[in-house]
Amino acid sequence: MNIIKKALRMNWKEAWPLIKQGHKQSKRSYLDLIIDLYHCYKEGYNWGEYFIFGFQFNKSKQYRDTFVCGKVHYQMITDKFKISDEDNSFFDDKGLFNRNFSDLKGIDTLDLRVNDFNDFKKFVEKHEEFFVKSATGYGGHGVRHIYLKDIKVKLEDFYNQLLKDGYVVVEEKIIQHPEVSKLSVNAVNSIRIVTVKNINGDYNAPFIASRIATGEAYVDNCSVGGASCVLDDEGVVNYDYFANIPIIKYYDRNIVTGFKFKGFKFPYFKESVNLCIEAAHRCKNPFIGWDVAITENGPVLIEANRAPSFDLFQVKGQLENNRGKLKELEEALGFELKK
Known part of the structure; x- marks a missing residue:
């Protein structure tokens, strides 16, 4: 019953394509892979690590013990x-991070929880293209690419909308x-x-x-x-x-x-x-x-x-x-x- 509960919590939409690929490439059965995934989960590995580290091809404890396990070793x-x-x-807060490392950041940034509309106005006068982010977004989520020419409302209204929507971190575009x-x-x-x-x-x-x-x-x-x-x-x-x-x-x-x-x-x-x-x-x-x-x-x-x-x-x-x-x-x- 426990293994079924754990399996049901897996993100099957993302994991299943990898399970299918692992089955095809390793010649292991689906059941064998899923049971092994469960045992690795108990050891602290997530399903992403399982496939990235190549555990679908190698069940050896000697091999697996050479890997850093994010959940377990980070806590240690x-x-x-x-x-x-x-x-x-x-x-965990991009705005706080930018303020703490402003001298090392290398680009202009604002935190609208601290900087007012006048600061924002001066920023856009200098940068016609920029990014706005939520303070706690991760994995590329909570980011918008803004062109000043595309803003169709009053700048102060746009500023207030950013605050309302939680896009409080403003950053100059990085020119790579x-x-x-x-x-x-x-x-x-x-x-x-x-x-x-x-x-x-x-x-x-x-x-x-x-x-x-x-x-x-x-x-x-x-x-x-x-x-x-x-x-x-x-x-x-x-x-x-x-x-x-x-x-x-x-x-x-x-x-x-x-x-x-x-x-x-x-x-x-x-x-x-x-x-x-x-x-x-x-x-x-x-x-x-x-x-x-x-x-x-x-x-x-x-x-x-x-x-x-x-x-x-x-x-x-x-x-x-x-x-x-x-x-x-x-x-x-x-x-x-x-x-």
């Missing part, structure tokens, strides 16, 4: 460093470096940089991945069809990009332009890492995922995530030595993470 880290919800408050636009033309293709503070108080950035939009999409979030690839220590793409919505697929090139991904090196890569480590020094949280965009003038800080989506760094087709990254995370932290 926060407990070890005694992190409270208050310490994480600005991760033309080299990075080769990866996907329409989206700002961000880099996810994970900073880690070890038990001695030293900082490093051991995990870095690129995220891109696929096709002609405008957002790079993997949860809405984007793709990702781990980067090496020099910011170079060495693998095909990976997507798992609606099914697992790898991309070796931009499907619109034909630009081949392998060998691409991000401009301002070291500067991006240094920017995130500087920002991390202001935070008590020892384990943060920073999203950075690259412009012609250098890196721009987009936002930070208290749980940095470790599935980005443990994609089956991008693994070194066919194992997960638990050992590397333990080395970065300076202590073992035992389930």
Whole structure:
């Protein structure tokens, strides 16, 4: 009965295409896969991690124990460093984040809960194109792209409507470096940089991945069809990009332009890492995922995530030595993470 209850809670609309693909590729029965999914759920893995990590192909405990489990290991880290919800408050609020890191942000921003109409008027006089966001949206949701020329009501009425609708974060449009636009033309293709503070108080950035939009999409979030690839220590793409919505697929090139991904090196890569480590020094949280965009003038800080989506760094087709990254995370932290 318990397994049935757990199964019924699964997002079948998103999970079923992956189960079907896993069944076809692994030659395992549907029942075997669903029971295994349930057992992994009890261990702390969600169904997305199950397929991203390649568990449908490998039931070995030795293999699976090499992976960072977001739910379990994140809690271990926060407990070890005694992190409270208050310490994480600005991760959940884009406006608060922008105010805390305004000197590192790299673009003009407003929080309409703090900035008044006069501030908004000055902003649009400077920026004819901008984005408005809800303070707590995630995964590319709660974002609108605004062109000043398309506003058909009085500016103050538009300002008040934004407040009413909860679009309180206003940000200048990021003009992406033309080299990075080769990866996907329409989206700002961000880099996810994970900073880690070890038990001695030293900082490093051991995990870095690129995220891109696929096709002609405008957002790079993997949860809405984007793709990702781990980067090496020099910011170079060495693998095909990976997507798992609606099914697992790898991309070796931009499907619109034909630009081949392998060998691409991000401009301002070291500067991006240094920017995130500087920002991390202001935070008590020892384990943060920073999203950075690259412009012609250098890196721009987009936002930070208290749980940095470790599935980005443990994609089956991008693994070194066919194992997960638990050992590397333990080395970065300076202590073992035992389930």
